[in-house]
Amino acid sequence: MWIDDQVLDRCDESLAIELWVPSKSIVVLGRSNRADREVNLEACLSDGVEVFKRLGGGGTVLLHDGCLVASVGVWVKEFYANDRYFRLLNQSVIDCFRSVTGLQDFSQRGHSDIVFGDRKLVGTSLFRSRNYLLFQASILIHPRLTEIERYLPHPSAEPDYRQGRQHRSFLMGLAELHSFSVAEWLTYFNRHWSERVIEQLLDEKIASVPTQVDHVKSRRGEQHSLNS
Numbered sequence: 125m126w127i128d129d130q131v132l133d134r135c136d137e138s139l140a141i142e143l144w145v146p147s148k149s150i151v152v153l154g155r156s157n158r159a160d161r162e163v164n165l166e167a168c169l170s171d172g173v174e175v176f177k178r179l180g181g182g183g184t185v186l187l188h189d190g191c192l193v194a195s196v197g198v199w200v201k202e203f204y205a206n207d208r209y210f211r212l213l214n215q216s217v218i219d220c221f222r223s224v225t226g227l228q229d230f231s232q233r234g235h236s237d238i239v240f241g242d243r244k245l246v247g248t249s250l251f252r253s254r255n256y257l258l259f260q261a262s263i264l265i266h267p268r269l270t271e272i273e274r275y276l277p278h279p280s281a282e283p284d285y286r287q288g289r290q291h292r293s294f295l296m297g298l299a300e301l302h303s304f305s306v307a308e309w310l311t312y313f314n315r316h317w318s319e320r321v322i323e324q325l326l327d328e329k330i331a332s333v334p335t336q337v338d339h340v341k342s343r344r345g346e347q348h349s350l351n352s
Contacts, residue, residue, distance in 0.1 A: 128179050131197035135340040138331050140197040146187045151175045154182040161280050175350040180249030190266030196259045200328045210236045213259045216320035225302045234283025243296040255333050256340045264297040265306045
């Protein structure tokens with residue numbers, strides 16, 4: 125099942141959370157990204173790495189077994205307050221990081237990246253359908269930098285804080301900050317992230333809207349491999 129559909133299948137719930145560690149490397153483009161600009165398609169084809177496009181925006185990422193994919197589907201009261209929802213949901217992730225590591229220097233930079241200092245740990249994306257919101261975060265724990273450099277050229281657009289840095293000096297993983305394995309981070313998020321999300325969205329979350337559920341579910345299955 126494609127990662128968007130895991131949450132969209134549960135959109136009749138007021139809040140649905142899915143956490144997933146990829147079993148193989150895949151490239152995922154944001155909604156408006158072009159594969160011929162953001163992906164080394166020849167290398168992906170040669171290595172059997174599939175390329176997908178998600179419903180949400182944001183940049184192109186390599187998902188692999190050294191990262192954690194965290195998704196939230198939630199009904200919220202505002203149609204258009206996307207910047208606020210990015211900030212609140214990113215804060216729920218940051219709260220988990222601070223709780224485990226004891227470190228404070230996590231923040232949101234660029235449009236919606238989560239960073240430690242000036243290095244990126246998490247890329248996030250958002251898909252909206254009226255009152256419904258699908259948030260996804262790709263959390264780097266043990267980033268496969270050699271693969272990232274092979275499959276992803278320097279992005280065509282970058283946040284100002286990147287300042288032209290190549291992937292290797294721009295990205296970092298949580299393994300540099302704490303000894304938790306990928307499995308331990310998965311366990312922690314499974315136990316505690318929903319509480320953090322609810323805390324952050326306390327004044328924003330609403331019950332599911334029955335008249336909108338069918339439309340949201342109709343978006344399932346829209347993604348497909350771009351190089352199959």
